[in-house]
Amino acid sequence: MSVSPSTAMRYQQSDPDVRLMLRVRDDDVEAFEELVQRYQSRLIRLMEHLGPKRDWADDMTQEVFLRVFRARKSYQPGAKFSTWLFTIAGNVARNATRTSGRRQEVSEVDTARTPSGSQPTALENVATDASGLMPVRLLEGSERAEMVRAAVQMLGERQREALLLSKFENLSYAEIADVMGLSTKAVKSLLSRARVNLKEILTPYIDQGSTPSSASEDANPKTLPEDTEPPA
Amino acid sequence: MTAFQPPGMPQLSQQDEQLVAYLDGELTLPEREALETQLMASAPLRQRMRELQSGWALLDELPSTTVDDRFTQTTLELVAADLSEKHPKAWCRWGRALLLVSLALALACLGAVIVYGARHARFLRQLADLPIIENLDAYLAIDDLDWLEQISRNDQWNELIEAAELAGAFGPAGLPTYPSPLTDIPPSGVERTVRQLDPAAHSRLHSAWNRFQELPPDRQADVRSRAARVAGSTDPAKLLQTLHAYARFRSHWSSETRGAIERGSHDERQAAFEQALERSRRTWLRQLGEEDSEVLYGVLHVIASDWLNQIQRRAEHFPGYGGDSLRAFWQAPVPSQFEDREAMLLHSVFVRRRGMSSFFRLNADDYDALKAVLSDPLREALDTLMPHPLMQHEVLLSWAIESVQRKSKVARVDSLLALEQIDRLEVELSPPDEMFLSLQRRTQEWQRGGPPAPRSPWPTPNSRRPDR
Known part of the structure; x- marks a missing residue:
């Protein structure tokens, strides 16, 4: 992708991470170390929710940094550094999910999937095991966190990515659109769906303490569908 | 929505x-x-x-991520390890490519050396074959080398070959000499020697080379073996000369003669060979060079002049006894196709009547005169091949006819050139077997169409011949 000199200069002046990355391009290891330190925790958190498994987050994050370093010679400052970095992270996460899916398909040939393997049931187990049928609002903080994590995992992949970038990385709709390769309008719709779905999943735990399947059986599907981009 | x-x-x-x-x-x-x-x-x-x-x-309930203290370090180590893996891989890849290229180059060089070696070996083989190829026809004609070696030691045979060569029986180039310029010279000099050959010899060598290449390998090996046997004989020069002469004679023999010589018993072979040589003698002596032809015609012209003087004297001394017709012949104009009256007479005697005229015949003195003007080699060949005088007269008569015929051919060309263009074209476009008849007819018509010419007094086969 060709970037005009004026654009490159603008991002170089406004984004300190771009300047770091330009030093990395010149094989400056210290600049790379600084970039790793700046983004490692944010990327690990992103990967914990985007990746197929939480304990893969460290490896996936290192894979992201590795890709950044390998691509350093061709780096052109055409956007904020974080936009470029999160685009790579999204690709790594999707690859990992596909790899995991293939592995799971293979394992399913020999082992029938138990009902507890489905995400809503897992969420139900988290609620009942931890509280002894007590309302979620009475749960301890760590247990609530686990409940929310399970709810986030129930979102579609793109909803989840948009939600995480918006909530934790404070990216604007336009920046999220850049990272995910969507239109701004599509991101707006995606985030709206994510909020509505999250609210619908978590409402039973918040208000009644019952599992989503008993409180809102119809409203809580086993697997939430992926969003479709609305017409521009 | x-x-x-x-x-x-x-x-x-x-x-x-x-x-x-x-x-x-x-x-x-x-x-x-x-x-x-x-x-x-x-x-x-x-x-x-x-x-x-x-x-x-x-979502704020989600715990903040804790990063291992060593995460940065392990990430950098991972990157470093990736770099160190990539370089050897790159080196491996380059090394493999280099190895492949080197291998390909080595194979190409090896192939080039093999091809060059094979070509050089073939070139040396060709150089070694050249002296053999020079005498290819001789080696191919051999059916019994022992017998031919025995013949080559016969003095009469050698004199015969010499005479035949003098008579031009083996063509202008004669028999090849031994050793040839290509024999016993180093390979480096052969190429230069071949380049220095005269064009005719070069062309002959090239033709023989092509024929040798078309022979099957076993036949080529056979030729090489024969050449080695000839080279190892007691007198390779004479034997090779015999082989060449034999090959030339053999090409003119009939299949019956060849069969009798090659497959008959010793006596049958000897008889057939002598008989074939006897027939060949006449063939060899038919060869008449241009110079000999010219001098023979000069002598014949003198003889014809003498004949005309005899006619004139007879016409004067014997008036009324055929004298009038002889005088008319003497006084008749000479057709333009002949340069003089003697030429006209020679044409009538030797071309039309093949020397069998009852009035004009060559006598013994005439034959001696004709023989005397021959070139030395031809005269020697005549003496060697035709020792009997009557046989020599027969040969000399045939040469006289040949000599006058050659002059007549020149006269025909003059006649053709004298014609009108359209008539000349018609003659030139005639079929070959009708061309001379057409020329004669057109010439006569042209002459009739011109100023009235007196009726040709020249004796024709149907007219009365002048008496002697």
């Missing part, structure tokens, strides 16, 4: 999108003001906004 909505999920309204965008701070100022007005007016809308906000707020 056109997006797919799963069953059981609440319909996603435009209002929800606006509320979410409002909470995310993504509305424009007019949109935000319009929505705030609605929120102040609508309690359910405010409730909906709180619900959406509450679910969102729960």
Whole structure:
């Protein structure tokens, strides 16, 4: 992708991470170390929710940094550094999910999937095991966190990515659109769906303490569908 | 809203999108003001906004990520390890490519050396074969080398070959000499020697080379073996000369003669060979060079002049006894195709009557005169091959006829050139077997069409011949 000199200069002046990355391009290891330190925790958190498994987050994050370093010679400052970095992270996460899916398909040939393997049931187990049928609002903080994590995992992949970038990385709709390769309008719709779905999943735990399947059986599907981009 | 909505999920309204965008701070100022007005007016809308906000707020419950202290270090080590792996791989790849290229180059060089070696070996083989190829016809004609070697030691045979060569029986080039310029010279000099050969010899060698190449390998090996045997004989020069002469004679023999010589018993072979040589002698002596032909014609012209003087004297001394017709012949104009009256007479005697005229015949003195002017080699060949005088007269008569014929051919060309262009064209386009008849007819017509010419007094086969 060709970037005009004026654009490159603008991002170089406004984004300190771009300047770091330009030093990395010149094989400056210290600049790379600084970039790793700046983004490692944010990327690990992103990967914990985007990746197929939480304990893969460290490896996936290192894979992201590795890709950044390998691509350093061709780096052109055409956007904020974080936009470029999160685009790579999204690709790594999707690859990992596909790899995991293939592995799971293979394992399913020999082992029938138990009902507890489905995400809503897992969420139900988290609620009942931890509280002894007590309302979620009475749960301890760590247990609530686990409940929310399970709810986030129930979102579609793109909803989840948009939600995480918006909530934790404070990216604007336009920046999220850049990272995910969507239109701004599509991101707006995606985030709206994510909020509505999250609210619908978590409402039973918040208000009644019952599992989503008993409180809102119809409203809580086993697997939430992926969003479709609305017409521009 | 056109997006797919799963069953059981609440319909996603435009209002929800606006509320979410409002909470995310993504509305424009007019949109935000319009929505705030609605929120102040609508309690359910405010409730909906709180619900959406509450679910969102729960995300704050997610624990902050803890990063291992060694994460940065391990990441850098991972990158370093990746770099160190990549370089050897690159080196491996380059090394492999280099190895392949080197291998290909080595194979190419090896192939080139093999091809060059094979070509050089073939070239040396060709150089070694050249002296053999020079005498290819001789080696191919050998059927019994022992017998031919025995013949080559016969003095009479050698004199015969010499005489035949003098008579031109083996063509202008004669028999090849031994050793040839290509024999016993180093390979480096052969190429230069071949280049220095005269064009005719070069052409002969090239032709023989092509024929040798077309021979099957076993036949080539046979030729090489024969050449080695000849080279190893007691007198290779004489034997090779015999082989050449034998090959030339053999090419003129009939298949019966060849069969008798090659497959008959010793006596049959000897008889057939002598008989074939006897026939060949006449053939060899038919060869008459241009110079000999010219001098013979000069002598014949003198003889014809003598004959004309005899006619004149007879016409004067014997008037009324055929004298009138002889005088008319003497006084008749000479046709333009002949240079003089003697030429006209020679043409009549030797071309039309083949020397068998009853009035004009060559006598012994005439034959001696003819023989005397021959070139030395031809005269020696005549003495060797035809020792008997009567046989020599026969040969000399045939040469006289040949000599006058050659002059007549020249005269025919003059006659042709003298014709009108359209008549000449007609003659030239005639079939070969009708060309001379056509020329004669056109010449006569042309002469009749010109100034009235007296009737030719020249004796024709149907007219009365002048008496002697």
